[in-house]
Amino acid sequence: MKYQIDDSHIDDIPSAFLYRQIMDHYLKSAIGCFIINDDWDEHALLELKQKSEAWFLVGLQTDDMDFDRLDIIEGIVRCQPNEINQVVKLLNISSRGLIGIDVNDIKKLF
Template identity: 80%
Template sequence: MKYHMDESYIDNTPNAFLYQRIMDRYPKSAIGCFIISEDWDEQALLELKEKSEARFLVGLQIDDMDFDRLDIIEGIVRCQTEDVNQVVKLLNISPRGLIGIDVIDIKSLFEREKSYKFIQTHITDGFETDMAKKAANEIVSQLPKNPNIKGLLLGIESSESPSLDNTAYIIDFIEKSIMADDLYTYYCTSMGDEPNSFRLRAMYAEEE
C-alpha cells in the first residue's frame, strides 16, 4: 500500500477520462479510456493518445469483440455496459483519501497482465462497519471459486472517509479469500457524494 500520490496530475486534469469517437475535442487526462466496440481503429487511437496527452490508453470491453491493438493500448478491462462509468471512476484515482496510489501503479498492473475483469458492490443504509463487512462479502462472492489472482485493484468509497479499521478489515478479508502465488495488489480510498453509502469497485486478473 502507498500513502502518497504522483504529483504530475494534481491539477484539474482527471487521471482517467472516457473518450468517445464522436467527440469534437479530447480533453487532457492521464489515462485515456475508450469503449472498444465504438470502432476505434489504429489511426483513431494514435490521434486520441496524442490529443489527450494521455500517458496510456485502456480499452473497455463490453462484449465479446476481439481487439488486436494491444501494441497501442496498455490493457483491457472487461465490464458490463452499465458499469463503464464505474470503471472510469476506479481508474480516476483521487489524491485525497486514507490510502492513495498513482497512475504509475495502475500502469504497473497492466504491465503485469493485459486483461482485467471489473466487479463492484454498493451498500446503502446502515452503520459504516456493517456496510463495510457486507460489501467485503459481496465483492468476494463475485470472484470465481478458488481464484488464483495475479493482479487486483480495489477502490473503497464511503460517504465519509473510510476508517482505518474498516479499510484494514476489507483488505484482510479479501486477501484471505483468494489464492495467489504472487498477489499483486493496489488499494485506494475515496469519499462519495451519496449519503449513507459504501461502495467497493475492483478489477482483477486471473492466472490462466
C-alpha cells in the same frame, strides 16, 4: 489573511476520462479510456493518445469481440455496458483522496 491556502497548484486534470469518437475536443487525462465496441481504428487511437496527452490507454470491452490493436493500448478491462462509468470512476484516482495511489501502479497492473 497572512497564511491563506492557495489552491492554484491543484491540478484539475482527471486521472481517467472516457473518450468517445464523436468528441470534437479531447480533454487531457493521465489514463485515456475508450469503449472498444465504438470501432476505434489505429489512427483514431494514436490521435486520441496524442491529443489527450494520456500516459496510457485502456480499452473497455463489453462483448467477446477480439481486439487486435494491443500494441497501442496498455490494457483491456472487460465489463458490462452498465459498469463502464464505475470502471472509469475507479481508475480516476485522486491525489487529494484518502488513499494515494500512483498512476504508475495502475499502469503496472495492466
